[in-house]
Amino acid sequence: MTNHSPAANHSPAASSRPATAMLAPSLARLARENDGLVVRAHLAARHISPAVARAAVRAKQLHRIRPGVLVTTGRWAAANGHERYVLTVKGLLLAHPEWVASHHAALALHGLPLHDVDTDLVDVVAPMKASKIRSGLHVHVATAEQLEHAGAADGPRVVPVADACVLTAAASGFEAGVVAMDAALKRRLVTREALRAALALPGVRYGIGSARAAIEAADPSAESPGETLTRLILQRSGAMVRSQVWIEDGEGTIGRVDFLVGDRVVDEFDGAVKYEGAEGKLELMREKKREERLRDAGYRVIRVTWADLRHPERLLARVGRELAAA
Secondary structure, eight states: OEEOOGGGGOOTGGGSOOOOTTSOHHHHHHHHHTTTEEEHHHHHHTTOOHHHHHHHHHTTSEEEEETTEEEEHHHHHHOOHHHHHHHHHHHHHHHOTTOEEOHHHHHHHHTOOOEEEOTTOEEEEESOSSOEEETTEEEEEOOHHHHHTOSOTTSOOBOOHHHHHHHHHHHHOHHHHHHHHHHHHHTTSOOHHHHHHGGGSGGGGGGHHHHHHHHHHOOTTOOSHHHHHHHHHHGGGSSOEEEEEEEEETTEEEEEEEEEETTTEEEEEOOSOOOOHHHHHHHHHHHHHHHHHHHHTTOEEEEEOHHHHTOHHHHHHHHHHHHHHO
16 A cells, blocks of 8 residues: 655656667667567567567566556656556556556546545546456456547547545445545546546446545545645544635734644645755745744644554644644
8 A cells, every 4th residue: 555745746857768778779769669668569570570679678678567567767766656656557558559648647647636545546437347366466347438438549548537535435445535625626627526427437336435435525625635634634533624724813824734623733744845946945934934923823733744643643743732722
């Protein structure tokens, strides 16, 4: 199981171009066309002997992701965990054009955040009569609608966003679903009505309670997975929790806070904020001034980090103390 913060999905190294200079020219062309990927199914079409690809693997110019799915060693080394999962999904779809990415594999291709999902597993749907489970792969029976509306002509085939979100909630649980749904609603990639309609999918049957609860708990005002998880923890306090609340004092508007718990406790999620350099120091000064005004106005302020989210019971205890003090 894995959690991904937004910062984990991007890095300068991960965006570097695949290194293909050492490859045979025929393999290098294939890799450049497919984000560094080379699949066995394409070799015959290009009249490339499989022995050429095997030699490149032995020379460590190509890395084998799965049987029949290879990637340039430079591309794989430059990729972070999230990008490696995306490359694995893309490679499988290149090798099997009839497959369509589903569940959290589809979320990854839609550019939506992954939380508490198994990135050793790729789910796909395909036109077949019975599902198949192999090591790290689950091939589900596709509905006619999923095949009809799958993906774009110029990219990997993928189920609609609503299907991906709801199937992920059903298979991986409530939190996994809410993180994805918050982001999809925020970006207007999906509507709550479309999410509810996806509850009728056959693959939702055994996790429909988690999926339905996730739809009702989703909030399009969340601006990051960290905010989503903070909100879900705060709601366990039993107090009223409001998101993205504007607060004023005698001087005017102080600003918008991530969460207001009860009437006087402010919770702010601090993700990967950097306070380096002149601009960073200026931002730090603004944050301190804003927090001073909040405290002067009678608010109790709690700053929440990713480390706090790993110990929800401690965060709830802090919230309880601040509520009592307020």
